[in-house]
Amino acid sequence: MVDSSVSGAKAMPSMSTPSVSQDKDIVDKTKPPSAIGDVEEGVRSSFTFKMTGEKLDRDTAVLSKENPAFQRALSKQEVADGTSTLGDKREVILVIRGMIERLVIAEKEPVKLGRFEPGRKQSNEIDLTPYGALDRGVSRVHAQLELMGNNLYVSDLGSTNGTYLAGARLEPNQPSLLHKGDDLLIGRLSVQVMFR
Incomplete structure (x- = not known):
């Protein structure tokens, strides 16, 4: 990991350590969670990380379980x-x-x-x-x-x-x-x- 405050370079996200802030409203986007379950319920973010091996995919939104669209998609009922x-x-x-x-x-x-x-x-x-x-x-x-x-x-x-x-x-x-x-x-x- 590069310390950006010392060298002026941008820090690279860690690929192994999930990091979710203790404050439920803030997700540290510089360190991806290892799975969707690592992001606490109700935490909202413009994106989260989904990992498949070393590949990083940033196209997944974090949905609250109360979201009606999310519930309909899970239940697959009309x-x-x-x-x-x-x-x-x-x-x-x-x-x-x-x-x-x-x-x-x-x-x-x-x-x-x-x-x-x-x-x-x-x-x-x-x-x-x-x-x-x-x-x-x-x-x-x-x-x-x-x-x-x-x-x-x-x-x-x-x-x-x-x-x-x-x-x-x-x-x-x-x-x-x-x-x-x-x-x-x-x-x-x-x-x-x-x-x-």
Whole structure:
């Protein structure tokens, strides 16, 4: 370990010693915990470390056990307490990695989700590339949202890495009813669906 106060060099994180501050609100990000369990329950951080041998992966968020999305993912049960009927505006809100995509869906005009080239993107396509879609296994044309009556449905379009609703992989080209607040996994990209 290099002492940065003496040499001016940046200290390298220790690869073997987990370090969680005694204060439950602060996680020492310079020393990765050896496993997710080393981070105490309720501690929140913008990232934590997950180790596989000597490889360091910094793409895992620390979730509280009280987080509803975390509980639904663990239980793999469909949550049907949200309404499945869109309002008169037919506005759908997709929450993707903390960002919001708003769209209005017309009947018989499905909206495709995937990775689209900016110059070739159609008005009925949502490009997920800015949200890290390529690194998260999203296919070019991955899934679609479709309005039937006043209900919103999602279909996987034969993607390589699949589309998941409440932890269950969707069969390709088979529409599944969405409820307000449902969490989709498009490849490995998490998308929460809201509507009004």
